[in-house]
Amino acid sequence: MARITSSAILLLPALMAASILAATPSKKPQRPVHTYSIVARDPVTGDLGVAVQSHWFSVGSIVTWARAGVGAVATQSFVQPGYGPRGLELMVSGLSAPQALQALLTVDDSAAVRQVAMVDAAGRVAAHTGDKCIRYAGHHTGDGYSVQANMMLTDRVVPAMARAFEAAEGTLADRLLTALEAAEAAGGDIRGRQSAAMLIVRGQPTGRVWEDTLVSLRVEDHPEPLPELRRLLTVQRAYEAMNAGDVAIEHGDAAAAMRHYSAAAALLPHSLEVRYWQGITLATSGQLEQALPILREVFAADIHWVELTRRLIEVDIIPNTDEGQRLLQRILAAAPEQE
Secondary structure (H helix, E strand, O other): OOOOOOOHHHHHHHHHHHHHHHOOOOOOOOOOOOOOEEEEEOOOOOEEEEEEEEEOOOHOOOOOOEEOOEEEEEOOOOOOOHHHHHHHHHOOOOOOHHHHHHHHHHHHOOOOEEEEEEEOOOOOEEEEEEOOOOOOOEEEEEOEEEEOOEEEEEOOHHHHHHHHHHHHHOOOHHHHHHHHHHHHHHOOEOOOOOOEEEEOOOOOOOOOOHEEEEEEEEEEEOOOOHHHHHHHHHHHHHHHHHHHOOOOOOOOOOHHHHHHHHHHHHHHOOOHHHHHHHHHHHHHHHOOHHHHHHHHHHHHOOOHHHHHHHHHHHHHHOOOOOOHHHHHHHHHHHOOOOO
């Protein structure tokens, strides 16, 4: 059996990086695609996230990478997308974020134009800003996070992001978005703004990959991508509350369902979807008089909700009993008369 020497062990990260980058077709960088971003680990939950804003279409499709229980990566400037999935693969193999980034940079002959940041499941961070990135360019690493930017209008962007993230409260999503907003307030991308994205995964995988992604939002093309990203985050939270209400209904807990649906309605007061299910839950839990004004408003806005209500008895959301039939008729009486 061949003996592995200590020098060979030291070369393994670079050899692994070379091997996995070989699977990514090499293209000569043409233009800097991306601008400012943040990678971070939540110290309480262990969740891992990455968020970005750019004057480039669909920035999230290239910059943001994360895997539950592994890490998060932002790859930008003259972007090499392979740093994302390949960096995660190296972390899966046992390398820390600093080791994975260094291994990839070692085998990248265009490292001078790259800007990359990584955080791993232990909160170790690493960042690289090549000396050929367009100014203002730089990064700052802190406890469990890294902020980085290139082609900025001013040199105040990176410090502003770091201060904002460290001072921010709330969930990881709130703190990531606060950092992006601070970057924009400090001048942002010299070219302006176009798209934004946020990706957050669990710190510990559940074994059910469909449950491991907590936030996956992308604003592909918008005149104000950060306000739109914040709006989408609010919509997601409302629908999470709706989903929790649905689960409560499945378990026969109408009171809990009503709390969740009410929370969703508070987040999205003008959503017919949210208002409708709030009304139906009230009606089916013995609070018809409180439900009817809500349902009347929904029916007046869009008559198709009336037809949907008729179908609810087919699947026992409204019980298919004599009492349920009477309830259905009382609900339908709230619909506007058809000409």
